[in-house]
Amino acid sequence: MKRTHLRLTSLEIRGYKSISFNDPLKLSFGDINILLGANGAGKSNIVSFFKMMSFMMNGKFQQYVAEAGTSQLFLHYGSKKTPAISAEIRFDGGNGSYDCYKFCLSNAVPNRLIISTEEIEWKSSNSAIGKPAIKQLKSDFSESALVSDTDKLSRTMRNLLNGCKVYQFSDSSAESRMRQSSTVESAHYLQSEANNLASFLYFLKNNYRASYDRIVSYVRDVVPKFQDFYLEPERSGYISLRWIDTCANDYVFTSYQFSDGSIRFIALATLLLQPEETMPCVIIVDEPELGLHPYAIDRLIEMIKDASLHSQIIMATQSPALIDGFNAGDVTIIEHDDNTQSSTARKLKEEDYKAWLNEYTLSELWDKNIIGGRPI
Numbered sequence: 001m002k003r004t005h006l007r008l009t010s011l012e013i014r015g016y017k018s019i020s021f022n023d024p025l026k027l028s029f030g031d032i033n034i035l036l037g038a039n040g041a042g043k044s045n046i047v048s049f050f051k052m053m054s055f056m057m058n059g060k061f062q063q064y065v066a067e068a069g070t071s072q073l074f075l076h077y078g079s080k081k082t083p084a085i086s087a088e089i090r091f092d093g094g095n096g097s098y099d100c101y102k103f104c105l106s107n108a109v110p111n112r113l114i115i116s117t118e119e120i121e122w123k124s125s126n127s128a129i130g131k132p133a134i135k136q137l138k139s140d141f142s143e144s145a146l147v148s149d150t151d152k153l154s155r156t157m158r159n160l161l162n163g164c165k166v167y168q169f170s171d172s173s174a175e176s177r178m179r180q181s182s183t184v185e186s187a188h189y190l191q192s193e194a195n196n197l198a199s200f201l202y203f204l205k206n207n208y209r210a211s212y213d214r215i216v217s218y219v220r221d222v223v224p225k226f227q228d229f230y231l232e233p234e235r236s237g238y239i240s241l242r243w244i245d246t247c248a249n250d251y252v253f254t255s256y257q258f259s260d261g262s263i264r265f266i267a268l269a270t271l272l273l274q275p276e277e278t279m280p281c282v283i284i285v286d287e288p289e290l291g292l293h294p295y296a297i298d299r300l301i302e303m304i305k306d307a308s309l310h311s312q313i314i315m316a317t318q319s320p321a322l323i324d325g326f327n328a329g330d331v332t333i334i335e336h337d338d339n340t341q342s343s344t345a346r347k348l349k350e351e352d353y354k355a356w357l358n359e360y361t362l363s364e365l366w367d368k369n370i371i372g373g374r375p376i
Contacts, residue, residue, distance in 0.1 A: 006160060007029075007312065008090075008091055008282050009090050010028050011088070012087060014086045016076065016087070017076065018042040018343040020340050022340075027332060027345050030329070033313065033315070033332060034315055034317060035334050037318075037334035038373060042343025043316035046343075051064075051166045054165070056144045062143065071107050074113060083106065086102070086104040088101070089102075091160050093125065098132075101120055103115060104117040114141040114142065115139050115142070116141065120137065120153055135151075146161070164282040167193070167267075167271055172263050177194065178241075180255075181238040184202065184237055184238070184239055185199075187200050187202060198239045198240055201215070201231060214273045222295065223258070225247070230244050264291050265296050279310050281311060282311065284315075285313075285314075298321075305325075323363055324363050328353045329348060331348045331371070332347045333348065335373050353370070353371065
């Protein structure tokens, strides 16, 4: 079952990477959210914002900044123009109730970011008419107070933010994490780069057979000669992603014998077809269509719609074939504004393009620059 009835409904970001502090980027979210725009418009920066939040909620914010090398990479045109980053993330529970997390990151010497302010604003359905309540959080400036605060409200907000999971399956090289063996003990959820793909599939096979069989069925449909995964733990406690083909002989293939597109599709199928009990509340993926055959993209669309019954989906894309599988109202156009030198967001309204869509597909309207975000 879903861990909470609260749903991610809006996000406002100021001063982060390609987003101006004075002209914030505002996003509203539904069940399916397709971020569409040209190269350099800022789609991946929105995805990376959620990744930064994941590090914050796990007490690794300073590690995240240090690994980037400098705070200047996060601030819009550097600290001389943008001394701070701020954001508001809102989750709604219906009947006027909501929880909202607000924070501000400030530049500090030498090239560091510190958490200067944090607060939670909330309103319960019982107090929907009155003013919202506000709790100011006291952090040590290095890491979020939500990590250490044991108050129920803080724990709830941290769980909500931890439920927004970013996945990146673009690296399908021989050294990629999804091709490596993993420990059986790491199997209870799919990790962000499918590091534990083999062990998670093994976990599903033993505990959620119906979901495992659906994954196998989709992979069979897309990957030539694939029959089933061959998942047998080794004595060391590790398990490798191996498989057998339709020839039904004794030869067992390894993960290195999957093509790049095949291994990416397997990771996507595992992510999107996993059972409701293990699925994150919000799934965020950057350009899931990379390396996929057009038929595989059709199956990806089916899987996204299936997953959206249990989880909110946020995907950044440049794929005409992918966007044609969804409604105009699912799409948010991300563009670069030359006047403000920053990223902007505009959610499409279905009724504005109803007449156009009687004659053209959504991707054709994109190509003609009718909906904006023109591909380059």
